[in-house]
Amino acid sequence: MIKNHRLLVTMLAGSFLVIFTFIVYLDQVKQYPNPLFQLIDGNQVSLRDFHGKPVVILFWASTCHICLAELPGLNKFYKEFTNDKFELIAVSMPYDPPNRVVDTVDIMNITFPVAIDIESQVINAFGDVSATPTTVIISPRGRIITRTVGEININDIRNQIMDIISHNNPATT
DSSP: OHHHHHHHHHHHHHHHHHHHHHHHHHHHHTOOOOOEEEBTTSOEEEGGGGTTSOEEEEEEOTTOHHHHHHHHHHHHHHHHOTTOSSEEEEEEOTTSOHHHHHHHHHHHTOOSOEEEOTTOHHHHHTTOOOSSSEEEEEOTTSOEEEEEESOOOHHHHHHHHHHHHHHOOGGGO
């Protein structure tokens, strides 16, 4: 009886180890592509540049009234965190003329990075974004936590980012 019990415990422990290893492997496989963001200031960044902190990505257009209404609130939120605890990147839609994007950013005095995605590389990396605004929150480990199509509640985003920053929430890392 004791031999059978030890064998059972050994088999269960082995099974647990295999399942745990598989889960860790799947977690790494679920990482999203690492697209290159071509910023309007001429620089390029990737999600790996922000590894270890949450990232908010806003897909927007200069012709999207909801997007334009959200930009000042996002800009204010971004300015609150001068300590680099999170990143915010606005990605303009491929159909949006770059000169209009730059003009909009200048007129609205946007301080967070803005990328132009002429060849749809970033949009395709996030599952073919087709509606604006689309807001994606990326965990510090590079996983998509939330994806919102349409109007956002900036306070909800602020709370979610603050939760990740202040508690280093394992469920969202």
